[in-house]
Amino acid sequence: MTGVHQTTVGKDEADQRLDRWFKRRFPTLTHGRLEKLLRTGQIRVDGARAKANHRLDAGQIIRIPPLADEAAADKKLPRKDVSGKDAAFIQSLVIYKDDEIIAINKPLGLAVQGGSKTTRHLDGMLDALQFDAKDRPRLVHRLDRDTSGVLIFARTVQAASRLGRTFQEGENEKVYWALVHGRPQYPSGTIDAALAKGGLKGHEKMHWDDEEGRDAVTDYMTVSQAADKFTWLALMPRTGRTHQIRAHCALMNTPIVGDAKYGAPELRDQGELKGMGGQLCLHARSLTIPKPGRKQLTITAPLPPHMAALFDALGFEEREGDQVGR
Numbered sequence: 001m002t003g004v005h006q007t008t009v010g011k012d013e014a015d016q017r018l019d020r021w022f023k024r025r026f027p028t029l030t031h032g033r034l035e036k037l038l039r040t041g042q043i044r045v046d047g048a049r050a051k052a053n054h055r056l057d058a059g060q061i062i063r064i065p066p067l068a069d070e071a072a073a074d075k076k077l078p079r080k081d082v083s084g085k086d087a088a089f090i091q092s093l094v095i096y097k098d099d100e101i102i103a104i105n106k107p108l109g110l111a112v113q114g115g116s117k118t119t120r121h122l123d124g125m126l127d128a129l130q131f132d133a134k135d136r137p138r139l140v141h142r143l144d145r146d147t148s149g150v151l152i153f154a155r156t157v158q159a160a161s162r163l164g165r166t167f168q169e170g171e172n173e174k175v176y177w178a179l180v181h182g183r184p185q186y187p188s189g190t191i192d193a194a195l196a197k198g199g200l201k202g203h204e205k206m207h208w209d210d211e212e213g214r215d216a217v218t219d220y221m222t223v224s225q226a227a228d229k230f231t232w233l234a235l236m237p238r239t240g241r242t243h244q245i246r247a248h249c250a251l252m253n254t255p256i257v258g259d260a261k262y263g264a265p266e267l268r269d270q271g272e273l274k275g276m277g278g279q280l281c282l283h284a285r286s287l288t289i290p291k292p293g294r295k296q297l298t299i300t301a302p303l304p305p306h307m308a309a310l311f312d313a314l315g316f317e318e319r320e321g322d323q324v325g326r
Contacts, residue, residue: 004063004064004065004066005064006061006062006063006064007061007062007064008059008060008061008062009021009056009057009058009059009060009061009062010058013056013058014056014057014058015055015056015057015214016055016056017052017053017054017055017056018038018043018045018050018051018052018053018054018055018056018062019031019034019052019053021056021062022034022043025164025168026067026164027113027138027139027140027141027142029067034052035052037065038050038051038052042063042065043062043063043064043065044062044063045060045061045062045063046060046061047061047063081127082124082125082127082128086120086124086125086128087125087128089125090104090122090125090126090128090129091128091129093105093106093107094129095150095299095300095301096299097131099133099155099156100154100155100156100159100163100291101152101153101154101155101159101163102129102137102152102153102155103150103151103152103153103287103299103301104122104129104150104151104152104153105148105149105150105151105301105302105304106122106143106147106148106149106150106151106284107148107304108145108146108147108148108279108280108304108306109145109146109279110122110145111145112139112142112143112145112151113139113142122151123139126153129153133155133156134156135155135156135157137153137154137155138153138154138155138157138160139153140152140153140154140160140163140164140167141167141240143284144243146279146280146282147176147280147282147283147284148282148283148284148301148304148307149176149283149284149285149301149304150284150285150286150287150299150300150301151284152287152289152299162292163289166289166290167240170238171289171290172287172288172289172290173236173286173287173288174236174237174284174286174287174288175234175235175236175284175285175286175287176234176235176236176237176245176282176283176284176285177223177232177233177234177235177282177283177285177303177307177321178232178233178235178245178249178256178257178281178282178283179230179231179232179233179256179257179281179307179310179311179314180230180231180232180233180249180254180255180256180257180281181229181230181254181255181256181257181264181265182228182229182230182231182253182254183222183225183228183231183254184220184222184231184233184252184253184254185252187221187222188219188220188221188222189219189220190217190218190219190220191216191217191218191219191220191248191251191252192215192216192217193208193210193213193216193247193248193251194208194209194210194213194214194215194216195207195208195209195213195214195216195241195242195243195244195247196209196212196213196214197242205243205247205261205262206241206242206243206244206246206247207247208247208251214239214241215239216239216241216244216247216248217237217238217239218235218236218237218238218239218244218245218248219235219236219237219238220233220234220235220236220248221233221234223316223320223321224316224320224321226314226315226316230257230314231254232311232314232316232320232321233249233254234285234321235248235249243261243262245282246259246261246262246280246282247262249262250262250263256280256281256282257280257281257310258278258279258280258281259280259281259282266278273310273313273314276306276309276310276313279306281306281307281310283301283303283304283307284301285300285301285321286298286299286300286301287299300322302318303318
């Protein structure tokens with residue numbers, strides 16, 4: 001982003017902290033740099049200086065300063081070398097590459113970014129995906145640690161800005177596959193249930209809350225079923241809330257296999273399936289994005305091994321699901 005511009009806070013972004021709003025929209029902007037931009041007044045809300053903990057209201061205008069220099073400065077920060085093992089690993093995940101983007105098939109269990117207890121993560125390996133590009137790849141969206149599938153990175157500052165807008169404005173089409181317990185009351189439909197975080201610290205999870213929650217909408221379609229015990233769902237989220245698909249599946253009384261947090265039972269007495277349901281069966285199957293000079297680009301990620309094994313045991317074939325989308 002090379003110039004000052006202004007953005008209006010959307011209805012679904014209300015009551016969000018300013019620093020978290022920036023983190024969602026500009027994943028590569030560090031907290032320290034964000035604090036400096038706030039402290040020097042380069043970021044403003046309705047023309048006034050604001051602090052990181054400022055709670056946003058729908059309709060407020062946020063001044064966003066040029067961030068290209070910030071990204072360049074961030075690139076100059078010293079980084080830990082990527083080990084040969086990690087470089088080979090992340091390069092083996094690549095499923096698409098062009099001049100603007102790189103897409104990988106993220107495996108289950110690997111975090112996108114680090115934290116106090118997370119030292120191995122994708123962000124720490126991205127130098128190995130620079131290849132012949134001028135810049136280090138930039139995060140433009142995320143997947144939960146335990147969700148596998150399509151994850152894309154921008155290869156230039158301009159691509160990061162453009163792709164970021166497509167995610168913010170809902171121009172991308174995302175299709176997730178999930179194996180769930182039971183079967184939904186209706187084979188297809190829309191789950192419109194606002195979500196809010198609750199629970200004790202360290203055990204938080206999302207729950208339905210029409211008063212305090214943020215809008216969350218997910219379309220779904222049944223792909224196939226195994227009697228009344230399991231259903232293969234294709235899910236197309238219209239919004240991007242934390243654990244949205246997991247919480248919405250639980251609200252339909254069809255928790256995702258392997259999702260103990262949201263009520264999934266263990267596969268104890270399921271014959272050949274016994275012991276196979278310990279990992280989350282949620283996969284970002286495809287992502288369709290608009291591309292300059294062409295109508296759209298669709299990137300598809302094969303199933304992870306644990307889901308492929310379950311699908312095979314249940315008699316499901318991947319090609320069935322590719323007929324289902326928006």
